[in-house]
Amino acid sequence: xxxxxxxxxxxxxxxxxxxxxxxxxxxxxxxxxxxxxxxxxxxxxxxxxxxxxxxxxxxxxxxxxxxxxxxxxxxxxxxxxxxxxxxxxxxxxxxxxxxxxxxxxxxxxxxxxxxxxxxxxxxxxxxxxxxxxxxxxxxxxxxxxxxxxxxxxxxxxxxxxxxxxxxxxxxxxxxxxxxxxxxxxxxxxxxxxxx
Amino acid sequence: xxxxxxxxxxxxxxxxxxxxxxxxxxxxxxxxxxxxxxxxxxxxxxxxxxxxxxxxxxxxxxxxxxxxxxxxxxxxxxxxxxxxxxxxxxxxxxxxxxxxxxxxxxxxxxxxxxxxxxxxxxxxxxxxxxxxxxxxxxxxxxxxxxxxxxxxxxxxxxxxxxxxxxxxxxxxxxxxxxxxxxxxxxxxxxxxxxx
Amino acid sequence: xxxxxxxxxxxxxxxxxxxxxxxxxxxxxxxxxxxxxxxxxxxxxxxxxxxxxxxxxxxxxxxxxxxxxxxxxxxxxxxxxxxxxxxxxxxxxxxxxxxxxxxxxxxxxxxxxxxxxxxxxxxxxxxxxxxxxxxxxxxxxxxxxxxxxxxxxxxxxxxxxxxxxxxxxxxxxxxxxxxxxxxxxxxxxxxxxxx
Amino acid sequence: xxxxxxxxxxxxxxxxxxxxxxxxxxxxxxxxxxxxxxxxxxxxxxxxxxxxxxxxxxxxxxxxxxxxxxxxxxxxxxxxxxxxxxxxxxxxxxxxxxxxxxxxxxxxxxxxxxxxxxxxxxxxxxxxxxxxxxxxxxxxxxxxxxxxxxxxxxxxxxxxxxxxxxxxxxxxxxxxxxxxxxxxxxxxxxxxxxx
DNA sequence: TATGAATGAGTTTTCATTCAT
DNA sequence: TATGAATGAAAACTCATTCAT
Numbered sequence: 001x002x003x004x005x006x007x008x009x010x011x012x013x014x015x016x017x018x019x020x021x022x023x024x025x026x027x028x029x030x031x032x033x034x035x036x037x038x039x040x041x042x043x044x045x046x047x048x049x050x051x052x053x054x055x056x057x058x059x060x061x062x063x064x065x066x067x068x069x070x071x072x073x074x075x076x077x078x079x080x081x082x083x084x085x086x087x088x089x090x091x092x093x094x095x096x097x098x099x100x101x102x103x104x105x106x107x108x109x110x111x112x113x114x115x116x117x118x119x120x121x122x123x124x125x126x127x128x129x130x131x132x133x134x135x136x137x138x139x140x141x142x143x144x145x146x147x148x149x150x151x152x153x154x155x156x157x158x159x160x161x162x163x164x165x166x167x168x169x170x171x172x173x174x175x176x177x178x179x180x181x182x183x184x185x186x187x188x189x190x191x192x193x194x195x
Numbered sequence: 196x197x198x199x200x201x202x203x204x205x206x207x208x209x210x211x212x213x214x215x216x217x218x219x220x221x222x223x224x225x226x227x228x229x230x231x232x233x234x235x236x237x238x239x240x241x242x243x244x245x246x247x248x249x250x251x252x253x254x255x256x257x258x259x260x261x262x263x264x265x266x267x268x269x270x271x272x273x274x275x276x277x278x279x280x281x282x283x284x285x286x287x288x289x290x291x292x293x294x295x296x297x298x299x300x301x302x303x304x305x306x307x308x309x310x311x312x313x314x315x316x317x318x319x320x321x322x323x324x325x326x327x328x329x330x331x332x333x334x335x336x337x338x339x340x341x342x343x344x345x346x347x348x349x350x351x352x353x354x355x356x357x358x359x360x361x362x363x364x365x366x367x368x369x370x371x372x373x374x375x376x377x378x379x380x381x382x383x384x385x386x387x388x389x390x
Numbered sequence: 391x392x393x394x395x396x397x398x399x400x401x402x403x404x405x406x407x408x409x410x411x412x413x414x415x416x417x418x419x420x421x422x423x424x425x426x427x428x429x430x431x432x433x434x435x436x437x438x439x440x441x442x443x444x445x446x447x448x449x450x451x452x453x454x455x456x457x458x459x460x461x462x463x464x465x466x467x468x469x470x471x472x473x474x475x476x477x478x479x480x481x482x483x484x485x486x487x488x489x490x491x492x493x494x495x496x497x498x499x500x501x502x503x504x505x506x507x508x509x510x511x512x513x514x515x516x517x518x519x520x521x522x523x524x525x526x527x528x529x530x531x532x533x534x535x536x537x538x539x540x541x542x543x544x545x546x547x548x549x550x551x552x553x554x555x556x557x558x559x560x561x562x563x564x565x566x567x568x569x570x571x572x573x574x575x576x577x578x579x580x581x582x583x584x585x
Numbered sequence: 586x587x588x589x590x591x592x593x594x595x596x597x598x599x600x601x602x603x604x605x606x607x608x609x610x611x612x613x614x615x616x617x618x619x620x621x622x623x624x625x626x627x628x629x630x631x632x633x634x635x636x637x638x639x640x641x642x643x644x645x646x647x648x649x650x651x652x653x654x655x656x657x658x659x660x661x662x663x664x665x666x667x668x669x670x671x672x673x674x675x676x677x678x679x680x681x682x683x684x685x686x687x688x689x690x691x692x693x694x695x696x697x698x699x700x701x702x703x704x705x706x707x708x709x710x711x712x713x714x715x716x717x718x719x720x721x722x723x724x725x726x727x728x729x730x731x732x733x734x735x736x737x738x739x740x741x742x743x744x745x746x747x748x749x750x751x752x753x754x755x756x757x758x759x760x761x762x763x764x765x766x767x768x769x770x771x772x773x774x775x776x777x778x779x780x
Numbered sequence: 781t782a783t784g785a786a787t788g789a790g791t792t793t794t795c796a797t798t799c800a801t
Numbered sequence: 802t803a804t805g806a807a808t809g810a811a812a813a814c815t816c817a818t819t820c821a822t
Contacts, residue, residue, distance in 0.1 A: 035816060037815095046783040046784055047783080047817095047818090048782070048818090049782055049784095050817095050818095051819085056817080056818085057817065058313070061313075061314050065314040065318060068318070069318030069321050073321045073325035085332075085335060086382065088329065088332075089329065089375065089378060090371060093352065093371045093374050097359055100359045100367070107359075112357070112360055117256060117260070117310070119256050119261050120260060122264070123260060126268045127267055134287060138280040148365075148370075151355065151357060152351055152354045152355055155351050155354015156351045156354060157288065158306065158350045158354070159346045159349050159351060159353070160292070160347055160350065161291065161302060162346060162350065164295045164296070165302050165306060165307055166307075168299060172292035176288045176289040176292055178344075178347065179292075179347065180285060181381050182347060182377045182380075182381055183284060184281060185377075186380075187281065202801085206806085240807080242793090242809065242810095243793090243795080243807070243810090244807055245792095247805095252792070397784090397785085397822085400785095425811085425812065426812080426813060427811085427812075435786080436788055437788065437814085438786070438787055438814090439785080439787070439788095441813095441814070442785060442786070446813080447812095448703070451702060455708060456708060459707070459709075459711050459712060460711065462712055463711045463712045463715040475722075475723040476765070476769060478722075479768060480761060483761045484757055486742060486746065487746075487749055487758075487761055487764075488757040490746055490760075491749070491757045494750060497749075500708070501746045505701075505702070505705060506701075507650075508643070512651065512654070513651060513653070513654030513657075516654050517658045524674065528673075538745075538748050538760075538763055541745065542763065543744070545743045545747065546741045547740070548743070548744070549740015549741060550682070550736065550737055551681070551682075551696050552697075553732070554682055555685060555692050557733075558689060560733075562679055562683040565685075566675060566678045566679040568733055569682075569737065571771050572737060572767045573767070575767075575771075576766050576767055577670065577674075579766075596802095620794085620796080630803085631804040632797090632806090633798085633805060633806090634803055634804070636798085637803075641796080642795095642796065
């Protein structure tokens with residue numbers, strides 16, 4: 001008898017429908033809009049049924065968000081450690097972006113600004129624009145490359161800020177040098193290419 | 196008559212007390228915990244007083260968060276454009292980290308994970324750990340540098356993901372190469388130094 | 391299966407309980423006392439339940455008041471237009487008063503002064519008393535008829551005032567004549583009867 | 586020294602400014618919009634000053650509304666009782682409408698629908714329209730007279746309802762006859778004129 | 781197991797009134 | 802006496818969670 005299987009499959013399908021609905025809502029309207037009523041409605045189920053699949057709203061958020069991070073953090077580990085670390089890095093990073101490519105909506109839910117309060121979103125944009133301006137100003141970077149370079153640098157600096165916040169002992173000068181370690185070579189390459 | 200001045204000063208002081216309380220709450224308990232009641236209680240004021248200083252809760256969030264981004268985005272612009280773009284970058288980035296240095300708590304409120312839902316915060320940590328592992332694995336990066344390199348790379352990739360989400364036309368391979376443009380030189384330098 | 395019927399009936403019963411509670415509160419304490427808390431308490435329900443039945447407090451007010459007016463305004467229209475207009479008028483007005491007779495409490499909520507601010511209520515009483523005095527003064531109207539004649543005349547004049555307010559072009563003399571068109575014949579009849 | 590007089594006059598002037606502001610607000614936005622802040626703002630005074638002139642908001646409402654009713658209820662009493670009761674009635678009613686003529690805004694504040702909740706206002710209009718229809722239907726009343734006749738009859742019936750509510754012993758038939766006592770002669774007059 | 785009405789604690793916001801300046 | 806910031810009780814409304822059917 002595969003009845004238990006069938007009902008189990010049904011169960012998983014319904015659970016997944018809730019997760020998908022949650023992701024869509026987060027991506028489109030932000031976490032604030034993620035109410036149990038909204039999710040069940042979007043999944044075309046009764047409110048009460050929700051608690052058959054999840055213990056709490058937080059439980060759903062966990063399922064909807066957490067395993068995205070898990071998939072991102074542990075993409076298929078290579079069978080054996082590649083001899084060349086850069087190959088490893090290449091593959092690892094490629095996997096991340098491929099994940100983004102195939103799961104754009106899901107990623108927008110988790111990484112997109114939608115889940116942030118408006119002010120945070122606007123703030124990130126503001127800083128990104130500022131960096132874009134600086135990058136453009138010197139004309140070293142060709143216009144078509146400015147956007148992604150600005151995006152990557154914005155992220156880089158955000159990462160640096162996050163680190164600096166938690167390490168009161170590190171100096172600003174030190175962090176600046178560390179950050180520039182990543183930026184300078186890219187700029188130099190462009191500068192040389194431009195000559 | 197300095198009466199208007201005095202009351203104006205008092206007004207600003209009380210307003211600031213609310214902003215400070217808001218930042219503290221965000222940093223410690225996340226935006227979700229930012230209720231008008233909580234803020235006024237933390238600032239030792241009556242609930243009603245809140246609306247003497249802000250039109251709405253969102254208005255406070257704006258004041259508490261937005262100007263941090265503004266300060267970050269527009270640090271003293273140099274009188275004249277420095278001849279060397281790298282000097283400019285150095286100064287700009289230094290200013291950012293100096294800001295972090297002097298305003299650590301404030302920055303924790305805005306850039307720390309506190310304003311995110313629990314799951315997002317844990318997710319970011321997870322990815323950071325994964326990257327740390329990869330970085331450690333090859334023994335190229337000395338143990339003491341691993342944490343900040345991992346932090347910066349995590350940010351870099353997050354920035355890349357944000358860009359990729361909004362640009363469906365860009366391929367994963369392309370984004371990977373772009374990201375590696377920033378990472379490789381740093382690794383190479385370590386590799387050479389290690390020889 | 392009458393399950394949907396049963397739950398639907400239950401739903402309507404509970405909804406009605408809220409409407410009844412609202413009418414009682416308006417009749418006894420005025421519209422100002424009509425709070426969601428008060429209504430649900432009177433109906434012995436939870437606050438939250440209120441919003442299962444009504445979209446907003448105004449929505450309840452609409453339900454509690456509006457359909458009374460509708461019933462009043464459109465009592466069973468006669469199948470065919472009675473040949474005699476006065477018969478028609480008689481029936482129409484009779485229906486109104488019969489409605490009052492059977493729905494006294496409901497009418498008190500809507501037409502009684504309860505829904506007015508205290509001052510307005512007292513004001514209406516004052517004018518009514520004044521008119522009563524004038525009516526009594528000449529001894530034309532027998533004492534037992536004074537109260538209802540005064541009531542009707544008070545209403546008549548209130549109606550005239552309402553009209554005059556919205557028609558700035560009409561003169562006071564004109565309105566007076568129009569009003570007297572209704573009053574004089576009644577008085578004359580009494581005068582003749584009294585001779 | 587008329588200093589006390591001067592200050593007293595100033596006091597009365599400021600008090601009146603508040604009363605006027607209150608009336609304007611009631612007429613334009615309804616009693617619900619009558620807040621102490623709104624009144625003092627409209628009168629260009631400080632909130633706190635309000636309580637120098639009135640003990641409470643209700644006290645203001647009393648002053649703003651109550652004396653309108655008083656003026657309406659006791660217009661200049663005739664030195665001696667006119668011999669003809671109808672003359673008396675004419676004068677009394679004329680005075681009412683003259684009062685409306687010169688104090689239209691004030692009257693709108695007190696008698697206009699502005700102070701009623703939306704539903705009550707709509708309800709009164711609905712009934713008035715219904716009566717208008719009936720009056721029109723028979724073609725006895727010339728079109729140009731229909732509006733004011735309908736307005737007066739609506740008021741008349743409202744007055745009757747108010748009476749009936751408070752007198753449970755009176756029958757619907759009785760009230761109908763009483764109401765028609767006022768209406769029929771007017772209609773008959775039109776009918777005869779039309780022949 | 782599915783349903784959706786019921787619950788009530790918690791949230792934002794308003795406003796009459798007080799009181800220090 | 803005039804001012805207007807401060808107060809806090811009370812209002813409308815939301816939503817995670819429970820539970821009878």
